[in-house]
Amino acid sequence: MIRIDHISKSFGDKRVLDDISTTFERGKCSLIIGSSGSGKTVMLKSIIGLHEPDSGEVWFDDVLFNSADENSRKRIRSQIGMLFQGSALFDFATAEQNVMFPLDFFTDMSYEEKLDRVNFCLHRVALENVNHKYPSELSGGMQKRVGIARAIALNPRYLFCDEPNSGLDPLTSIHIDRLIQEITREYDITTVINTHDMNSVLEIGDKITFIYQGQKKWEGSRDEIFDSDCRNLNDFVFASKMARQLKEHQK
């Protein structure tokens, strides 16, 4: 479980995160939603330590991450898998080398064992015969899959995904969402996903946290979202005609 207590973050005079507290449970897909510029990515990066929060606490199970020493942080980080918005695959490495990268660094496995693990992870994300392809030779959806394979290579306890569906067509988006959900359940991972894709919210959102202008405005399950009286949330979620029709249909 990950727990954040009253975290705030400012860049200069601009307060990007304002006293946010929440928890992300194990074996569940927790979604952080909000419009562009609402502070979702800063929140995610503050949780994983790519940004230092100005105040507040970030707990990974029983470890206070943001004031832990370098070794403890390193240990926690080796248990974190992360899928970046643009996949962030290493350009200089093939798909196989990308997935093998964390294994090279954090395990003492033999090359054969690492290769087995790489093939298992690539197979798990439904990718075959891409081992020797470079990221530039892969489609956007395939890159995301390789990114997921790399994220799960070390059997992480925590998985973070920053807008996993950005730039993907609706069908591929659903495949990626389901894949993340399956992996979360299968390995009992604490998964935190940043998104503004409403399909994802309705497909896999076990718990949803809505951020508006750096503040947590609403929290609940995907079923509760239809009954929410939070105006900012309704404006965001039901912005499209289709979403409004769906809400009417649900009622």
Add this chain to the structure above:
Amino acid sequence: MFKSLFTQTGRYVLFMGKVFRRPEKWRMFARQFINESDKLIIDSIPLIALISIFIGAVLVIQTAGNMESPFIPKMYVGYMTRESLVLEFSSTMVCLILAGKMGSNISSEIGTMRITEQIDAMEMMGVNSANFLILPKLLSCTFLTPLLMLMSFILGIIGGYITVVLTEVINIADYVTGIRYWFIGFYVTYSCIKTAVFGFIIASISSFFGYYATGGSLGVGHSSTRAIVISSALILIFDLILTKLLL
């Protein structure tokens, strides 16, 4: 301006502190070192070879053209060509050229990795990205660029020899005598030391600007340009300092 200079210098020092750590996996470090040496040093050989041969040839013609006096022995053409090559061209000029080639290569590569979150991905995994990405480049440029200098020196002399043979601007015997005349071995050492320092400057400055690139592809281009300009300026400043200290 001074505030910015001090801020950047401080950041550079902290950055170097992050780079100079013990590699986490020596096997991966060795692999990176070989890859970087291939990309930065071996790939530079054709360019340096071409330039050195032609500069050697031009030096012979220009020096011969300026030594019309019958009181100056013609063998001094060979002597001056050798001295020009070893003292300045093969070290400083070659490194200024390398600042453009290797500097833009390093800063654009690291800058692109920064803006596409590849560096964040490494940091996320708990990998010291500065150490993993930059230390192999830095060591490769520092310790292998002197080899390029030696190659440039030899090829410059060969270029001059070819010109003498083809144009008969002076006698071959005079040229060879001049090349062998009053050779001071320390000049080669001095040139190697300069080149190693310049190699360090090129790699560290270019990596620094790439590592802190912001603002998308335009920002990468901007950081690349700054890296080349500042590396070149520092090469000239350190050329003066090292020459004063060593000669």
